Amino acid sequence: MKVFSMKIIPLLLGTLFLFGCYARQQVHSIPDFTATQFDSNEYASAVDNFLIIMDASSSMDDDYMGNKKFIIALEIINRLNLTLPELLQNGGLRSFGHDKAVSEKNTVLFYGMEPYSTKALKEKLNLIKTSGGTSPMHSALTEAGQDLNGVSGKTAMVIISDGQEAYGMGHSITLAAAQALKNQLGPGLCYYPVIIGDNNKGTDLMEKISGMGECGFATNADTLLTGDGMARFVKDVFLTQKTIRPMAPKDSDNDGVTDNMDKCPGTPHGTMVNADGCPPVTQKPAPAITETLNAQGAWVIDEAYFDFDKAVVKPSAFEFLDNIAEFLKNNPEVFININGHTDNIGTKAYNDVLSLRRAEAVKTYLTNKGIEKNRLACQGFAFSKPVASNKTDKGRALNRRVEIYPVK
Structure with a gap:
């Protein structure tokens, strides 16, 4: 017996150790969550109404994957509330079961039906603090008929439960209540059960309810605890993407x-x-470029003054600059000074740079036409040499110029 005991004890200890490791591996913490923000300019509500039915009965106090099913249900509703945009849809929250500290009634409409508000739903959800009592899902479905009496349009019903009815009552009474509600609201009602736990009979009940709606689907709660999973659920159930019409070209x-x-x-x-x-x-003959020098002996790019705060050569200057380039090619002994000017808006330091940029823009144009860079010298004079009054728009426009001085 002593030998047997010495052999069997390590075996038992090893088995218990492995079982303990296995049990620990099954505990899943509720994942962190970041809500997806849907743009109301891009999405519209696909439903006119929604009603969340939450199981707060005693079976929801059982553990699932290391967490109480009741806590998972609360977290799913909270994360749904954070993700769903307010789009003028009507919303509601009804629970069933209940600890007596929450309510003496076996089913209560805690929120709605009213225009959906993220803040209001959160406040009412916080009233359901603990689970307890029986599991009368059928009562909640029957009362939901009163909640939704008179509503029109499309209605989404989200049922969050483990699907375990009270006292082995069976599922027939619950399915009958779900069918009666479907008959009342017609094609506009879609069921979206969210299954918490892995009870086979409960899963079967929830899947049968989703099929009864003919337009909904059942979802495992695990998939809705992540930000991406909840975003897909909200998008599939509650939202429709707006048709964005392309804007007419300006x-x-x-x-x-x-x-x-x-x-x-x-x-x-x-x-x-x-x-x-x-x-x-x-087509017009090129002007005699030597005859277009002004009184100061400079070429001014006529009708091509620069826009305010710009250093871009306008297309209307191209022909004139082409003629200057042709003149320079025919007269290789000629060099030019390119002087940039501005109006008096802004600081001197800023306009010093801007006037030089305008001169360099003309230099770049001429070098692109084949004129050697060493024949082109640039200077910026800011607003120190106006040719017109800076008190008028027209005068300031005339001062935003470039003058080109030929030098031999």
Whole structure:
């Protein structure tokens, strides 16, 4: 006996150790949760009404995967509430079972039916603090008929339960109550049971209820505890994506050519334009470039002054600059100074940089036409050399310019 005992004790201890490890492996903590935020500009409510029926009976006090089923049910409703956007749908929360500290009644409508509010549903859910009592799901379904009496449109009923009815009563009375409610509301009612636990009979009951609705489905509670799982459930049950109509292309300058096709934006309204938004090109002889020097001996890019706070050469300057480039090619001994200017809006330091950028933009254009960089010198004078009054829009526009001085 002593030898037998010495051999059997390690075996028993090993078995208990393995069993303890196995049991610990089955305990699953409730995962962390981050609610998905659905944009009300992108989604609309797919339902007009929803009613959550929560099992708060004594069977929900049992453990499932290391957590009380009642706690899992509360957490699912809380996470659903955090994910579901307020979209003018009516909502409600009814529970059944109950510890006497919660209610003497076996089923109570704690919230609704009223326009859904995240805050209001949370406050009412907090009143259901503990589980207890029998499991009269059939009573909750029957009373739900009164909750939903007179509603119209589509209704989603979310039943959160382990599906275990009281005292082995069987499921026939519960299925009959669910069918009666379906008959009352017709095709607009869809059942979405959420199964907590792994009781086979309870799962069978919940799946039969979902099939009765002909438009719903049953879900295991485990899948709704994650942010992604709850987001899929909310999207599938409660939401529909809005049809986003493409915006008509803009025509900012009203020239009959939309902005996405307009190669000459800013063409004045009323100007005749081609399909690309640019005025028709008219062939005209190149001007005698040497005859266009102003009194100071400079070329000024006529009708191509820069926009406010911009250093972009306008298309209307291209032809004039092309003529200057051609002149420089024919006269390789000529160098040029390119002087940029601004109006007086803004600080001197800022306009110093802006005026130089305008000069460099003209230099870049000419170098792209084949003129050597060493023949082109740039300077910026900010607003130190105005040619017109800066007190008017027209005067400031004339001051936003580039002057080109030929030097031999």
